[in-house]
Amino acid sequence: MSPVLSEFERAIERGLFRVPECTECGAAVWPLSEFCSVCLGVVRLGPGYGDGSRRLRGRIVECSMEIPSGRFTGSSSSSVRRSFFCLVAFECGIRLIARLAAPVPPAPGDLVVLSSCGLSPEGSGYIFEVSTPDAPEDPASPTNM
Amino acid sequence: MRRACIVGCGTTGFTSDTSEALESVLLRSVKDLFDSTPECDRRDVEAVIVSNASGGCAGSGSAGHNSYGGDGGGGGGSVGDSSGGSRDGSSRPGSAGSPPARDHHASRRGSGYMAPILAELAGMRPRAAHTVESLCSSGTNAIVSGYAHVASGLADVVLVSGAEIRDTPGRILWWDDSRGQFKHPVYWASLLTSGYKRAFGVSDDDLAVVPARAYENARSNPDALRPEVTPTVEDVAGSRRLTGDLRLLDCSRPCTGGASILIASENAAGRYTDNPVWIAGVGQSVTSAGFAKHSDPSRIESARMACRDALRMAGSRGGGAARGVGATLSISDVDVAEIHDAFSVCEPMILEALGMAEPGRGAAASRELYETASRRVNPRGGLIGAGHPLGATGLAQAAEVARQLRCEARGRQADHHEVGLVHNMAAAGTSSTALVMVR
Numbered sequence: 001m002s003p004v005l006s007e008f009e010r011a012i013e014r015g016l017f018r019v020p021e022c023t024e025c026g027a028a029v030w031p032l033s034e035f036c037s038v039c040l041g042v043v044r045l046g047p048g049y050g051d052g053s054r055r056l057r058g059r060i061v062e063c064s065m066e067i068p069s070g071r072f073t074g075s076s077s078s079s080v081r082r083s084f085f086c087l088v089a090f091e092c093g094i095r096l097i098a099r100l101a102a103p104v105p106p107a108p109g110d111l112v113v114l115s116s117c118g119l120s121p122e123g124s125g126y127i128f129e130v131s132t133p134d135a136p137e138d139p140a141s142p143t144n145m
Numbered sequence: 146m147r148r149a150c151i152v153g154c155g156t157t158g159f160t161s162d163t164s165e166a167l168e169s170v171l172l173r174s175v176k177d178l179f180d181s182t183p184e185c186d187r188r189d190v191e192a193v194i195v196s197n198a199s200g201g202c203a204g205s206g207s208a209g210h211n212s213y214g215g216d217g218g219g220g221g222g223s224v225g226d227s228s229g230g231s232r233d234g235s236s237r238p239g240s241a242g243s244p245p246a247r248d249h250h251a252s253r254r255g256s257g258y259m260a261p262i263l264a265e266l267a268g269m270r271p272r273a274a275h276t277v278e279s280l281c282s283s284g285t286n287a288i289v290s291g292y293a294h295v296a297s298g299l300a301d302v303v304l305v306s307g308a309e310i311r312d313t314p315g316r317i318l319w320w321d322d323s324r325g326q327f328k329h330p331v332y333w334a335s336l337l338t339s340g341y342k343r344a345f346g347v348s349d350d351d352l353a354v355v356p357a358r359a360y361e362n363a364r365s366n367p368d369a370l371r372p373e374v375t376p377t378v379e380d381v382a383g384s385r386r387l388t389g390d391l392r393l394l395d396c397s398r399p400c401t402g403g404a405s406i407l408i409a410s411e412n413a414a415g416r417y418t419d420n421p422v423w424i425a426g427v428g429q430s431v432t433s434a435g436f437a438k439h440s441d442p443s444r445i446e447s448a449r450m451a452c453r454d455a456l457r458m459a460g461s462r463g464g465g466a467a468r469g470v471g472a473t474l475s476i477s478d479v480d481v482a483e484i485h486d487a488f489s490v491c492e493p494m495i496l497e498a499l500g501m502a503e504p505g506r507g508a509a510a511s512r513e514l515y516e517t518a519s520r521r522v523n524p525r526g527g528l529i530g531a532g533h534p535l536g537a538t539g540l541a542q543a544a545e546v547a548r549q550l551r552c553e554a555r556g557r558q559a560d561h562h563e564v565g566l567v568h569n570m571a572a573a574g575t576s577s578t579a580l581v582m583v584r
Binding site for chain 1: 319320321322323324325326327328332335336338339340343386387388389390391435436437438439442
């Protein structure tokens with residue numbers, strides 16, 4: 001395992017998502033690699049998100065609903081928080097699929113923030129969760145990612 | 146470049162058997178090929194190229210994660226089971242779960258070197274033998290490698306053989322951390338389905354015609370995984386929900402199976418057949434490896450580019466001559482096509498990418514195919530109807546088009562065909578390979 005991947009995994013194990021960035025051109029590199037896909041510069045890890053001190057915002061590109069064990073009820077009750085998986089474009093330039101728990105289906109363009117991350121207990125990779133932001137939308141928030 | 150053609154085909158039945166060794170499946174498809182091409186001496190084969198989605202390292206690892214607990218489905222990924230993977234992106238064939246049932250077989254020990262193994266088992270002594278791995282499009286990429294050997298003059302006769310065991314670790318792209326914990330193919334398929342439905346006002350019911358026609362066509366395909374199963378549109382609509390946008394019968398099913406073709410140069414072909422099928426055009430496109438790089442979840446851009454390039458190459462090499470259209474060839478000249486319908490939504494998306502339907506009209510085109518019981522697209526049942534043995538799929542598609550063009554498709558033979566097309570893709574459509582074939 002490369003040093004930067006080891007460092008990344010140590011952070012995400014503690015719930016911190018450290019954005020891999022190129023030291024030459026500044027591009028975000030995801031999935032993580034030792035070198036930048038734009039300029040082949042060396043990649044380092046930026047500050048972490050996920051501990052509540054900083055917010056990584058993004059917008060939903062597309063989404064669908066999870067149906068655990070295939071038990072689809074078709075319930076439209078707004079009192080039940082359902083689980084969705086969403087392709088999210090984050091403002092840092094990274095796109096990934098994350099889980100969102102929400103009472104109503106999200107829509108493309110909805111603003112979300114990275115709320116938690118970690119390692120899958122089964123060893124199948126990383127876990128990402130997003131949530132809808134509590135605060136009113138920042139007018140300077142990303143709109144075209 | 147020299148011209149290259151297909152002079153023989155062989156296929157196995159597709160099954161759910163996971164006890165068979167990879168080399169056995171390969172060998173059965175090779176035997177079928179040589180049984181039906183008796184003029185070809187196996188000693189004529191100068192190169193053997195094997196297609197397998199695990200790179201020949203098939204195994205029955207089953208770490209148990211990402212399992213969907215179902216009983217089938219999944220383009221390039223079974224809904225019913227899963228295989229090992231690790232956080233550093235490497236596959237772990239056979240690294241967890243129960244020991245393989247028959248681990249004395251080379252493939253069951255995770256051995257590579259499958260092309261030389263096949264050459265030895267089939268009594269061939271080729272100059273070259275290697276394996277091609279490109280997940281679900283391993284088959285057509287292996288054909289391109291075989292075509293290149295012949296076109297360049299490196300070989301006159303090349304055997305291209307593909308196979309997969311149902312529980313292959315090649316079903317899931319563990320490297321792609323942009324998928325987070327949603328690595329199983331049903332998730333990307335759900336997001337493409339959601340995107341396509343949203344963009345063009347398509348409903349789940351509109352997409353249900355795709356599996357209904359696929360299974361109907363597969364009824365006359367003796368190699369199909371379960372030709373006796375013929376769900377109706379209502380059955381598809383009522384099948385178990387896997388996600389908010391995907392039902393069980395929307396999914397192709399991983400299976401065990403093999404397929405082989407024999408490619409020959411123009412000089413050699415006459416020794417084996419008077420009915421060759423020429424590989425007139427090749428197109429390939431890789432837009433990314435990771436799913437999240439998809440710029441538009443309602444389109445499969447790699448399919449559009451690969452098919453455009455394959456048609457352009459075929460036209461520039463006189464591929465249209467068979468139709469009396471000189472040096473041009475367009476999608477309207479294609480009489481029969483095998484396209485990569487790993488999930489229901491893939492059919493309309495690919496029809497649009499190929500130009501067989503206008504943008505946004507793919508679902509309407511799928512409905513027309515269904516209502517006319519057409520065999521122009523996926524006459525053997527496609528991946529949904531016939532099954533999806535990853536490393537064999539592209540070869541089975543090419544074998545079907547070759548058989549259609551040679552009027553050897555028996556019960557599923559449609560009209561007299563002169564121009565055929567194969568589209569095969571991998572990893573959520575991040576790459577595609579297309580072949581244009583002419584009689």
